[in-house]
Amino acid sequence: MEKQSQLTRTLIAKDKDHVWHPCTQMKDHEDFPIIPIERGEGVWLYDTEGNKYLDAVSSWWVNIFGHANPVISQAIADQANCLEQVLLAGFTHQPVVDLSTQLVELTPDNLQKCFYADNGSSAVEVALKMSFHYWRNVGKTDKKKFVALKNSYHGETIGALSVGDVELYKDTYQDLLLDVIIVEGADNYDKPAGESVDAYVERCFQAMEDTLAQRHNEISAVIVEPLVQCAGSMRMYDAAYLQRLRAACDRYDVHLIADEVAVGFGRTGHLFACQKAAISPDFMCLSKGLTGGYLPLSVVLTTQQIYAAFYDEYTSLRAFLHSHSYTGNPLACAAALATLKLFKDNDVINTNQKLIERIKHNGERFRGHQHIGDIRQTGMIFAIELVQDTASKKAYPWQQRRGLKAYHFALKNQLLLRPLGNVIYFMPPYVITTEQIDMVFDVMEQAVEIAVAD
Numbered sequence: 001m002e003k004q005s006q007l008t009r010t011l012i013a014k015d016k017d018h019v020w021h022p023c024t025q026m027k028d029h030e031d032f033p034i035i036p037i038e039r040g041e042g043v044w045l046y047d048t049e050g051n052k053y054l055d056a057v058s059s060w061w062v063n064i065f066g067h068a069n070p071v072i073s074q075a076i077a078d079q080a081n082c083l084e085q086v087l088l089a090g091f092t093h094q095p096v097v098d099l100s101t102q103l104v105e106l107t108p109d110n111l112q113k114c115f116y117a118d119n120g121s122s123a124v125e126v127a128l129k130m131s132f133h134y135w136r137n138v139g140k141t142d143k144k145k146f147v148a149l150k151n152s153y154h155g156e157t158i159g160a161l162s163v164g165d166v167e168l169y170k171d172t173y174q175d176l177l178l179d180v181i182i183v184e185g186a187d188n189y190d191k192p193a194g195e196s197v198d199a200y201v202e203r204c205f206q207a208m209e210d211t212l213a214q215r216h217n218e219i220s221a222v223i224v225e226p227l228v229q230c231a232g233s234m235r236m237y238d239a240a241y242l243q244r245l246r247a248a249c250d251r252y253d254v255h256l257i258a259d260e261v262a263v264g265f266g267r268t269g270h271l272f273a274c275q276k277a278a279i280s281p282d283f284m285c286l287s288k289g290l291t292g293g294y295l296p297l298s299v300v301l302t303t304q305q306i307y308a309a310f311y312d313e314y315t316s317l318r319a320f321l322h323s324h325s326y327t328g329n330p331l332a333c334a335a336a337l338a339t340l341k342l343f344k345d346n347d348v349i350n351t352n353q354k355l356i357e358r359i360k361h362n363g364e365r366f367r368g369h370q371h372i373g374d375i376r377q378t379g380m381i382f383a384i385e386l387v388q389d390t391a392s393k394k395a396y397p398w399q400q401r402r403g404l405k406a407y408h409f410a411l412k413n414q415l416l417l418r419p420l421g422n423v424i425y426f427m428p429p430y431v432i433t434t435e436q437i438d439m440v441f442d443v444m445e446q447a448v449e450i451a452v453a454d
């Protein structure tokens with residue numbers, strides 16, 4: 001290994017002494033030292049040794065307009081010199097009013113009210129609690145169960161983890177969690193080659209239909225990640241499933257919670273996945289890209305009808321008494337407003353179509369590869385699934401950590417990929433160029449060969 005600078009060595013040593021990293025077996029860093037990042041610019045991250053990495057995963061899907069974006073940075077700086085924080089109970093401020101007004105305009109028509117929190121998991125907790133509390137307020141106290149899809153992910157706090165279904169994150173904590181009804185979805189990966197999408201969705205939806213038919217009296221809400229289950233290996237499903245789900249929720253008087261924490265803000269090619277699927281949920285959870293990837297902020301949008309069920313004399317004790325210290329933080333709202341302005345000023349949803357096409361074109365390189373069981377894309381989200389054998393789609397044992405091999409190879413080649421098990425995916429900031437997309441796929445192609453080599 002080349003000699004490292006004093007700064008790098010000190011940061012690595014002190015980090016090891018005192019920092020416990022998220023979603024990490026810390027012992028792994030005995031073999032692969034942590035990488036100190038000094039600065040970011042556009043799609044690039046620069047480490048303290050001067051190496052650069054193209055952030056092909058948008059730093060856990062949050063970054064939309066590149067690192068150190070001058071417009072967002074300036075908006076935060078201006079806001080910091082004016083008002084950095086004020087409690088949102090009893091007080092309001094310009095950024096939160098403007099942001100709420102714009103979000104209501106941009107999201108499906110029935111969503112009229114914004115309730116803020118400060119991360120995706122907390123937004124999910126808010127939506128679950130609000131749904132449960134709504135039914136209680138309208139006298140339907142038996143409706144307290146939640147339905148979620150197989151392979152779903154909604155965050156790591158106890159409620160959010162309960163409505164998830166990724167074993168790796170959930171199994172250890174099972175004894176702590178809510179009893180949730182998990183229903184098989186319509187994962188495109190499992191669709192038989194000869195069956196049409198419509199027939200497949202119709203057949204798969206039966207499980208949800210049966211669940212709702214039998215248990216709607218005890219079900220508060222169904223929660224889904226519309227179109228793409230991101231942390232669940234970027235598995236994708238068709239919009240027809242969401243349309244059936246919306247209709248069934250209406251028929252059985254059950255809320256629909258759309259968790260757009262990961263897929264919101266253009267990831268699916270539309271501003272929101274619900275718009276792509278032409279549905280309106282009862283609750284929509286947003287976070288991640290909301291602030292362009294700058295600051296933690298989340299919001300739950302809901303309907304006038306739900307809001308009205310909480311609106312009463314204080315003594316009726318119907319109010320939603322939920323709060324977080326940083327709810328509606330002005331700096332985060334200013335970052336979000338700058339992000340929305342960038343979307344508008346640059347007509348981003350339309351200009352991204354060119355990037356989407358380039359990703360699609362590049363994805364074709366993997367067609368016919370003997371260890372790639374699936375090539376999938378929804379808008380700006382692309383993924384390939386490594387398998388032992390394409391005919392049977394037999395997965396590599398997770399213990400082999402094939403994706404990790406791809407990760408290390410990519411890092412040495414100026415690319416930050418962070419595979420999910422055997423799935424290598426690409427979800428870049430929208431400031432990426434078509435040439436940079438080509439470069440990502442060049443490295444990804446080699447990384448695949450490293451990962452599948454014995």
Ligand SMILES: Cc1ncc(COP(=O)(O)O)c(C=O)c1O
Pocket residue numbers: 119120121122124153154155156225230231259260261262263287288
């Ligand atoms: C769909 C979805 N919901 C919720 C969350 C949780 O968000 P956070 O990590 O901000 O708590 C995530 C995080 O990846 C997510 O993908």
